[in-house]
Amino acid sequence: MAVVTRTRSILESLVREGSMKWLLGGRSMFDEDFEEMGKPPSARKNWLPLLSPIANLVIRRCLSVLGIFMIELVSNFESEALDYIKHPARYARNILEFCCFQTLVLSTKVPGHLGDKKFRRLTFDMMVAWEAPSSTDFIPNEDNTAGLDAFSRIAPAIPTVSDVITCDNLFNALTAATGGRLYFSVYDKYLRGLERAIRRFKTETESSLLSVLRSRCGEKILEVDGTVTTQPVLEHVGVSTWPGRLTLTDHSLYFEEHRVVSFDKAKLYNLSEDLKQVVKPELTGPWGTRIFDRAVMYKSISLSEPVVIEFPEIKGHSRRDYWLAIIREILYAHKFIRKYQIKGVARDEALSKAVFGILRLQAIQEIAISKPICSEGLLIFNLCDQLPGGDFILETLGRMASSQDLDQPDVGSVMYSISSMAVMSNLGLMFGVSSKHANEAGLVVGEITVGEMTSLERAVRDSRNSYKEVELAQATVDGVKVEGIDTNLAVMKELLFPLMELVKYINFLASWDDPMKSLGFCSLSAYIIYRY
Known part of the structure; x- marks a missing residue:
């Protein structure tokens, strides 16, 4: 009892x-x-x-x-x-x-x-x-409450909610203010934000925005910016600068220059083809100066000169960082697809990983997180580009996609399609694809296997362990610097301390913050110059 x-x-x-x-x-x-x-x-x-x-x-x-x-x-x-x-x-x-x-x-x-x-x-x-x-x-x-291990087992089994590669970073973002424990109130707020992001994604994709251009590949709209006058988007080409509307799809980037009552014809920057594209942060400023760190530079062999897209904001560059990350995510996803020659349904599934990541990032941005969000850490292909061993994670993903056979599910290859087919169909990510194997999960669901780690989970674990080793090695190097070169610099700083203080005091007198002292200093200086 x-x-x-x-x-x-x-x-x-x-x-x-x-x-x-x-x-x-x-x-x-x-x-x-x-x-x-x-x-x-x-x-x-x-x-x-x-x-x-x-x-x-x-x-x-x-x-x-x-x-x-x-x-x-x-x-x-x-x-x-x-x-x-x-x-x-x-x-x-x-x-x-x-x-x-x-x-x-x-x-x-x-x-x-x-x-x-x-x-x-x-x-x-x-x-x-x-x-x-x-x-x-x-x-x-x-x-x-729930901890990281529990979140890492359950959440990746829901394709929209998380994935094996980024689940640790997602959990850390959700628990930044709660000491590493996940509360239902935060989790519930995140999933409601994710549901709104999905609805917005479907609405914009089904809209008439760029419908003619998007129809060629069935492109789906992921983000739109520059529609609000208080948050303009500026495109710099050479010495020309134009405000306009920026649209990111799962294949391309579009920029439409503002006109009086409408937009000009859209410029297309293709992210899906092998055009030797480079996307990186860039500095901008008036008359060609490089002052403000709030722009993205895009160049490819199809352009005669690079294009710089600026995201003005009063403080910081978080808006630019977000756009840089999501543009790169689509670019890296297509590079991955080309490298491993992924086709058909497997190609759609690979691209859906990038789409899901961007939708999750949008949901996280909706909820009030106390700490700044590292966008790259929540996007699969961005993260793999940064992690030591990230290429091995991508190789594992590529091997899984290449061996995929929808008619004969292979438990050993950890079929992503098992649980995500219907999800992707509901989101409009795939059309005309049957989910007849959704009820044949057995002991494998998505990227998770009951009671054991999959090859993908092992690759992620090894990569994270390598990252910790790199951090430890860097800390050791930093320690050696402190004991060696940095020590010499510290000694020189101490020797030069009186001179540095004198310079600071002279600057103080020159600022006339204390008129009496400044006047006295000027009088003394004039007397010395007169005498000598």
Whole structure:
């Protein structure tokens, strides 16, 4: 009875906090679940004694989505999982993953699932349950939060929410103000922002904006800027400067010069072809000066001279940094596709990774994050371009895409299409593509495999370990500098300190901040000059 009393206390606390009202479906279902816990283990329905209360509650909700009973779930897990995945020490967490991932496959097929608070609550409590899956685990009442490991297991199984490569950076952005623990309020705000970004993406793509030009490749609009007079976009070509509207699609960059009541014919800068493009930050200023660090320079072999696009803002260059990152993401995505000769559905899936990353970045920008956002860290191809071993991550992705066969899913290759087909179709990223394999997930969902790391996860882990080694080596080098050259500089600085102070005092007198002292200094100087 002590265990039942403690469990009821936990559940009542969670219900009071509103964290599990949706899961229990109101007071009546809570009573039903409590009654189940009060029964002997063998008499409980859809309840596994070896699982913790929160894990059992999550699984009960998942079973209602899957339309099966606990006995069927256990039977499927026992028949499909390998022996080491069913090891007693790992059984609770692995069967929880198995159930959650299968549920996510079906849930993400529903259009607008991110707008459903039940879905958002369910996926968050999957993370909470993942941290305490066993009946021997205990979650303090006040700690209804999720950590990095749980987020990294559950979130990448939802293609729109996260991915294996950037999930650590996304988690860090979401928990910047909460000490490395993810609260539902923040997670919920992020998913609602992501749902709005997706709606905006679909609306703009279906609009008439550049429709004739976009129709050639079925291009989809990712971002538009320069439509508000208070935030202009300026294009510099040679000595000419024009304000206009800038549009980024999943293939190209377009700039339309402002006219009196409309826009001029759009200039197209193709990001999908091999034109030796270079996109980098640039300085701009009046009359050709290079003063303000708030522009992007684009050049290619198709242009006679580089184009500089300026994003004016009063302070900083965050607007430019955002545009630089998303332009590069599309450019790098197409480079990846060309390098590994990815075609067909696999090509659309590769491009969707860049699109999803940009939509997530837009969602993060919508919520008030206390620390500045590093846009590159939330975009797959930008991040791989920076990380040591990033080329190996891309090679792994390329190998997965090249070996993909929709008619015969290969568990070893970690099929991205398993859970994301319907998602991409709902977003308008793919058209006329069947998602008939969405219910054949087995132990593999997207880039996640139940109970083990995939080849992609191992590549990301190795890359991050290499990055830590580089940071450590750099810290060692910095330490040597302090002990060597920097020490000599410190000694010289101390020797020159009196002279530096004298110069500062002379500058103070020259500024006439204290007229009496300045007048006295001038009189003394004039007397000395007169005498000598």
